[in-house]
Amino acid sequence: MSLAAAAEYALLLTAPGPQLPTTALPATALPATALPGQAAPAAALPAAASGLGQLSARERELITLVAQGRTNAQIAAQLYISVRTVSSHLDRIRDKTGCRRRADLTRLALTAGLV
Numbered sequence: 001m002s003l004a005a006a007a008e009y010a011l012l013l014t015a016p017g018p019q020l021p022t023t024a025l026p027a028t029a030l031p032a033t034a035l036p037g038q039a040a041p042a043a044a045l046p047a048a049a050s051g052l053g054q055l056s057a058r059e060r061e062l063i064t065l066v067a068q069g070r071t072n073a074q075i076a077a078q079l080y081i082s083v084r085t086v087s088s089h090l091d092r093i094r095d096k097t098g099c100r101r102r103a104d105l106t107r108l109a110l111t112a113g114l115v
Contacts, residue, residue: 051097059093067109
């Protein structure tokens with residue numbers, strides 16, 4: 001996957017879904033979590049961004065490669081480490097940022113300007 005395709009895919013994932021009219025329900029009646037196919041709540045991004053400050057330079061490098069659409073095997077080959085080490089790094093990154101999916105990590109990298 002090319003960098004342009006990965007960026008387009010990430011933007012597609014973060015695009016807001018169909019919006020309800022604001023007069024339908026008061027804001028306090030809306031659920032705090034996103035429905036499938038909708039963007040994550042705005043409160044989730046600051047939490048992930050604060051976790052970004054805890055990342056090492058190597059972990060930021062891995063997030064950048066994930067955002068570029070690389071697989072774990074491709075990342076391992078490029079950084080001269082094992083696939084298991086890549087998985088371990090990604091698990092640690094997920095713990096620090098709260099991002100559970102590769103798409104979430106891609107979104108984080110795009111919003112942080114890592115890509």
